[in-house]
Amino acid sequence: MRLARGFCLAAGLLCCAPACAQLPGFLRRPPPVKCDWSRGALDPTAALVGKQEFIFDTREPVQIWMVRAGNRIILSGTGMGADARARVDVTAKIAETSDTFSGVCKNRRIGESSQVGMLHAHAPLGSTDVLWRIEVRTGATGARKARRPLVLTVWDVSTVREARKSGIPLHGMLCLGDIPEMELERPATHQFGGRIRLEVNAAQSTFPLSSEQQAAVSNSVLNSVALWVRACIACRLEHLIVVLVDGQVYTRASANAWLAGVMANPASGSAAEQAKALEKALQPVQMLMAGDRKDTPTGKELEQYEPLSEAGRTFLCGLETSPASQRTVDAFRRAACGVAMSGGELSKIRVRFRDGPTACGDDTNVIACRPDLELTEYNARDYRYVVPGTSQADIGAGDLEVDLQHVIAHEMGHWIGLNHIDRGQSLMSSSMENSRCIDMQTVDSLYAQGAGTGVEKFPQAFTMKRRRGRR
Numbered sequence: 001m002r003l004a005r006g007f008c009l010a011a012g013l014l015c016c017a018p019a020c021a022q023l024p025g026f027l028r029r030p031p032p033v034k035c036d037w038s039r040g041a042l043d044p045t046a047a048l049v050g051k052q053e054f055i056f057d058t059r060e061p062v063q064i065w066m067v068r069a070g071n072r073i074i075l076s077g078t079g080m081g082a083d084a085r086a087r088v089d090v091t092a093k094i095a096e097t098s099d100t101f102s103g104v105c106k107n108r109r110i111g112e113s114s115q116v117g118m119l120h121a122h123a124p125l126g127s128t129d130v131l132w133r134i135e136v137r138t139g140a141t142g143a144r145k146a147r148r149p150l151v152l153t154v155w156d157v158s159t160v161r162e163a164r165k166s167g168i169p170l171h172g173m174l175c176l177g178d179i180p181e182m183e184l185e186r187p188a189t190h191q192f193g194g195r196i197r198l199e200v201n202a203a204q205s206t207f208p209l210s211s212e213q214q215a216a217v218s219n220s221v222l223n224s225v226a227l228w229v230r231a232c233i234a235c236r237l238e239h240l241i242v243v244l245v246d247g248q249v250y251t252r253a254s255a256n257a258w259l260a261g262v263m264a265n266p267a268s269g270s271a272a273e274q275a276k277a278l279e280k281a282l283q284p285v286q287m288l289m290a291g292d293r294k295d296t297p298t299g300k301e302l303e304q305y306e307p308l309s310e311a312g313r314t315f316l317c318g319l320e321t322s323p324a325s326q327r328t329v330d331a332f333r334r335a336a337c338g339v340a341m342s343g344g345e346l347s348k349i350r351v352r353f354r355d356g357p358t359a360c361g362d363d364t365n366v367i368a369c370r371p372d373l374e375l376t377e378y379n380a381r382d383y384r385y386v387v388p389g390t391s392q393a394d395i396g397a398g399d400l401e402v403d404l405q406h407v408i409a410h411e412m413g414h415w416i417g418l419n420h421i422d423r424g425q426s427l428m429s430s431s432m433e434n435s436r437c438i439d440m441q442t443v444d445s446l447y448a449q450g451a452g453t454g455v456e457k458f459p460q461a462f463t464m465k466r467r468r469g470r471r
């Protein structure tokens with residue numbers, strides 16, 4: 001977390017980041033701890049560096065893994081038997097220029113039980129090109145008890161700030177990896193899968209939002225919808241094809257491109273051919289997953305939402321479609337024009353920033369709250385919702401910064417019908433510290449909902465453990 005501004009506020013000085021940078025050292029954030037267990041992976045933009053298996057073998061008690069990454073990494077361990085223990089030493093040096101490694105984490109225990117508290121290692125080397133040496137010792141006790149190897153995963157957190165600046169972080173919120181073939185064949189029985197139009201009302205809060213702030217909220221909402229659409233691995237092609245934010249109509253980029261083509265050349269094919277073309281444009285999720293970005297497990301870049309032009313909307317609304325042969329075009333038309341939709345096709349959500357308590361109570365640990373089926377509340381009294389790359393759009397006066405996109409994506413998950421998932425690294429974890437990405441566990445919960453096993457709870461609070469508790 002970037003706490004600089006928070007520290008300035010705590011010191012009674014109203015200032016923003018650049019001004020804080022001018023302050024004397026004692027008012028600024030203290031130097032980071034070099035090796036710290038305290039928190040899980042907070043930031044979804046951390047880059048996966050690699051995974052390595054360590055077998056339990058007493059004949060080779062020290063196993064070494066060299067990793068090249070930035071100067072701040074997170075190390076987590078999973079896989080070995082519940083009773084097994086391993087210890088790690090982490091040292092680091094500047095790649096290519098220095099000869100000796102210096103210690104960062106000494107003799108730290110790691111394993112299954114450390115999942116919730118990942119090891120944050122920071123090498124204050126003044127370079128982001130760092131060679132890490134991770135030494136793992138699997139003791140005799142561990143070897144006897146462990147049936148499975150220890151799997152260590154390293155994440156690079158030093159690139160986070162750069163990634164934020166260039167607006168990459170969305171992809172980090174999807175960690176679906178390899179999806180088994182059978183998963184793709186599951187019917188979209190859950191309600192979320194059948195929705196084609198979403199109406200978001202974000203304009204009213206307990207304090208006025210600037211145009212920059214409104215744009216940031218609108219963007220975060222659209223990005224979150226794009227994330228959840230991608231996560232819906234067996235949804236209709238035309239799933240959430242239209243989203244309205246405060247009355248502005250947006251549509252998926254592929255649908256927009258198809259529409260532009262048809263408008264430019266209406267006689268380019270029969271109605272059935274045009275419908276086929278739209279289906280092709282709205283690629284099924286398995287094609288998106290398999291996409292051309294081989295370096296990321298989730299395939300192609302997320303499909304963005306674009307404003308639907310008034311001319312486009314008028315054209316669509318004037319189309320005569322046959323639901324039988326042109327289902328997708330018909331759904332697009334009905335969603336864009338807001339006509340002839342069944343109850344399961346339309347959804348509404350409200351986004352409210354509160355300068356006081358939410359329905360989840362007055363606890364300062366509550367970041368956001370979901371009191372009912374459509375309302376989501378954000379605690380702007382105790383938190384400041386930040387947007388990468390700009391401070392113009394920050395919302396709230398709180399002394400702790402949280403990522404606006406992250407919190408809205410989490411709340412959007414509730415709107416879809418998900419409860420908190422306090423296992424694995426789900427974005428839907430009840431605590432910000434453990435909330436990371438949309439994983440398979442999260443997708444499974446989405447489908448369980450359709451099977452009638454997911455009973456929603458209200459209100460639901462998204463929290464962060466802070467020093468101060470209840471007011």
Ligand SMILES: [Zn+2]
Nearest residue numbers: 430460461462
């Ligand atoms: Zn929540």
